[in-house]
Amino acid sequence: MIDLIFDVIPQIHGGGNHDGLGAVKGLEAFLTFIESLTTKSPAEIFAAFMPGISAMDNIHPLLVHFPIALFTVFFFADTVGGLLSRPAWRIFATPLLYIGTFTALLTVAAGMQAAYSAPHNDATHAIMLRHQAFGITVTVLALLLSLRRYFAADSFLYSKTYGHFALTGLLIVCLTLGADLGGLMVYQHGVAVAPVMQKNTTSIQNQPQHEHNHGSAPHVHTYGINISPELQDSAPHAHSHNGHQHSH
Template sequence: MTELISGILPGIGEMMNIHPMLVHFPIALLNAFFLMELLGYLLKKSELRIAATWMLYLGTLGALATVVAGFRAASGAPHSHEIHQIMSSHTYYGISVLALSIVLSVWRFTNKGVYSKKGQIGSLCVALIMIIILTFGADLGGLMVYKYGVAVKAVPQPKGHDHGAHGHDSQKMIMPDEDDEFSGIELEGDGPGEMMENHHDNHDHGTHEH
């Protein structure tokens, strides 16, 4: 089964766990829920609030799957004591987001779309807290991956080729033979601008006859 998945989706096949893939769903859906809920409240549009409800339900399911996958990922990924501290905070944030999303989902389901003004404001406040916690949790997840390389296979870096700077030591150019005065001059520089500057440095305007 693993070989079949690797053949069809090689990127997923190389993943140590599916937590990084699942985490995008609750992040997107719960943020969309908060935005829809806020717009529905401000514009008094029930259609937006209905859409927000479904975003919340789907985001809660995504958060549940992500937390479960996260526990499996944490138990299988080797890490240092420093990373363990970050991972623990990341886990607490994830569980908190899941708990708040469940509370909001149950509240909306039991009220059947009928909300008092205080209830709407309270829901928005809880949702805002949830989004803030979600942001901090996602940030710690990115820190573990992009700074410490948790659950990421190391790739050797090629030497001698830098796409950012193209840092070649020198560029040598032999000038055309038509002008014997400059024939055979080697120009060193990082680009055409510096080569032209060197060209002018070697040119003697005082002895040149027009």
């Protein structure tokens, strides 16, 4: 569907790649596409309109954008509004905190599930644990800030609440560090990237395996998969998702 739209739009405006579909042929292709939907299952229809989301094994990468955006806007609106005595800014920031906290809970829950489902090696496992710790810390801080704000007196938004500002700043620092580690796992090590995961799974099947029970799902780790030598040497040899140590 997306490809069809971008093939047709340049032709309508008289520019772009003239090897693409013309307006008439584009309309014909669109009607054919709509007709084809009648033969598809709901899952296939969703994949036709949202190929990116349907390709995800876990929605954690989709959800994580919401707390990042909401907490960042909240931090600036609430802190600047408080320091400059702009209560309207702080009133605007309040629902951002509440919604951000809710999405953070969903994001952490999805991330926990992703930790068990995405194939990864020992080096990325160590990064994943730190990423997880920052995510949980952000969520706990957000819950504390939300509860403090919800039960605060009416004068709270009209005062310079420096402790509240400091706690929000700490939340943003943890949020930034956690997001950085998430990017490192994906862009440096290819965690949850389909071609890399397929390669890792094939490598695991072709090598001697050692399993670790992480509480709810068997989990396989191996060395030498999409990992730089220096990280491979420094990877920890004992790890756990639930507090039980496993030695290599």
